[in-house]
Amino acid sequence: MAAPLSVEVEFGGGAELLFDGVKKHQVTLPGQEEPWDIRNLLVWIKKNLLKERPELFIQGDSVRPGILVLVNDADWELLGELDYQLQDRDSILFISTLHGG
C-alpha cells in the first residue's frame, strides 16, 4: 500500500504544448496498492494531465523516443527507467528534444 505522493512534474522543449502550455505541475498522486513508479506515473499523466495527442508523448508504456526523462536532474536510464520508484517530493522533468534546432 503506497502512501499518497507529492511530486513535481515539469515539461520542456515543446512538450508543454500537449499540456495546455503549462510547464510545471505540482501533483499529488493518490495512495494505491502498488508503489508508484514511472510506468504508473505515465498512465496517470495520460489520464489526468495530457490534453491532446497522446501518441506524441507516450508510445506503448514508455515515452516517445526523443523525449528525455530526468528525475531530480538525473538521467532516468541510470535509475531504472520505467521501474524507478517515485519518492515524495521528487521532480520529474520531461524534455522533448524533437522540437527546434
Next chain:
Amino acid sequence: MPSAGEAWRDCFRAFYIHKFRAVLGKNRLIFPGEKVLLAWSGGPSSSSMVWQVLEGLSRDSAKRLRFVPGVVYVDGTCPVVSTRRLRRVAPRTWPYPILGSPVVMIPFCLHLEGAACGQSREDRAKTLSDVKRILQTLGFPWHVVTLEEVFALPPSVLRCSAPEPVGTVGTYKVAVDSFLQQQHTLEAEGVGDSPSSAQGEAQPSQPCTQDPQDLAEPPPAAQTEALSRLFDSVKTLTAKEELLQTLRTHLILHVARTHGYSKVMTGDSCTRLAIKLMTSLALGRGAFLAWDTGFSDERHGDVVVVRPMREHTLKEVAFYNRLFAVPSVFTPAIDTKAPEKASIHRLMEGFLLRLQAQFPSTVSTVYRTSEKLVKAPRDGCASGPRCLLCMCSLDVDTADSATAFGAQTQDFSQMQPPTPLAEAGAPTVPCRSAEVGRAPNCCQGTRPCRREDSRARVIKQLCYGCRVNMKDVPSLDPLPPYILAEAQLRSQRLSPEIQEYLLENSDDKAHTSGSGAWGPPEQEGKDGQTVCDCINKNIFN
C-alpha cells in the same frame, strides 16, 4: 553520467565545451578576427551554440575564441494557416458568432493569425520580445529579420559569388600568429583587450546594434498574407518544410552578405544531421549529402556555412541547457504536433529515433558515415550551372529529355487555367502554331504560352531534389519575386548561345529574346510536351 555527487557536472561541462572547441579547431576554417554570423532559431541546439560562443569569448576563457560574432534570428518561420486550425482557433480569438461556412471564416482568421501557425499576432509579438531580451544580454551585434522579407530579396542572393582565397593550414597558423602578435602589441600600448578592439576596426561602442529595419512594427499584412498564400498553396508538408528551409537560408545568406559576414554558423546537432542525411536521401538529394551534412558548406562561394554543433547529440544539448540554464525561446514550427507520417522529415525522424532507442549506436553510425562523404572536386564557382533554389551544382543533364526521367520532369499535366499574369514588360505572345500550322499537344492558339514557359524555365534550372519538391507546388506565382526574376535572367543569358541555331526571322528573334524559354534544339522532336517547341518545329520543318 553518474547521478551521485556534483563533480560529474563539471566533467560533463568540460567535455561538452571541449567538443565544441575541438570541432572548430580541427577544421581550421575560421580565421582570427573573421566575422561570423550565428544563425539562432531560438531552439535548444542553436541556443547552446550561441552560449558556447558567448562563453568562449569571455575574458577568463583560457583559450579565447578569436572570431567576431553576430547573431541573426528569423522571425515568423511558421507560415502555415491550415483550415482545420482556423476552425479550432477562431472561436477563441474572434468573439462574434462564427458562421458555418468556411468561406466566411477564413478571411477573418488570416487577418488575426498573421503568418505564424497557431500563433496569434500577440503570441508572435511576445515571442519576439523574449527573443530580443535574450539577444540584448549577449553583447554582440544582432539582427532580427522576418520571413516576410523574402519578398524584398534581390535576385543576386541566388548567385554564387567568387570565394575568398581559401587558406591552407600554413596560412591559418600564420594568421593566428600575427593576430596574437597584434594582441600583445595593443595590450602593451594600453588599449582595451576586448576582441573587437584588437580587430583594429572601429567597432561600435555599443555592440548591441540592431538591424536598421526595426521590428517595432510587425511586417505589413500584405506580405504576411502573401507568405501564408504561398505556403497554403504547397500541397505536402514535406515540400513546405523544404521550401521554408530554402527561403530561410536565402534570407540568412542575404543578411550575412549585407553585413559583411564571411561565415554562418548553424546549430545542427549530430542527431539532426543523421536525420537530415537519411531525409535528404529520400528526397533525392543524394548528390549533395556532403554539403548538406558536412562541417562546412561552400556552395554560396563568399559565405561558408559551418556546423560546429555536429558532434553533440540532442540529448547532450538538452542536458547541458537544463543544467547550465541556457536561455532559449520556444516557437511552434511548421511541423509542431504533426502526426508521424505527415512528412518525410517526420517519418525519418521517428524511424531513426525509434531505432536509436533499441540500438544506441544508430545515430552515431549514420553520423560517422556522413563524415566519410567526400565532396566532388570543383574548380570554383563558375564551373557548371547551379540549382536555382539550393544552389548546388546541377546534378541533372539540362539537355536531357530523351530519357524517361527527362520526360517525367517536364510535366505539363499540371497546367493552370490562364489568369492575368503579373509579370511586367513583354506583351503576351500567342502560340505561333495557330498561324503556321497545328502541332500536337499545343495550346492551339487559344491561350498564351507564357505560363508554361515560366514554369518550364524554372524547373529546368533546378536540381533533381528541388524538381521533386516543385511537383507539390502547383503554381509558381506565389513564390517570392526574386526567384522568378533570377530564373528569367538565367534563361535569357542562355538565349544568345542558341541564336545561331535559329533562322534569321525578325518575328522569331523578337520572341526568342523575350522569353528564351526553350532549351537547345536537340530537344525538339523528343519532347512533344513543350509548348514552345512547337514553334521550333515549325521553323525547322
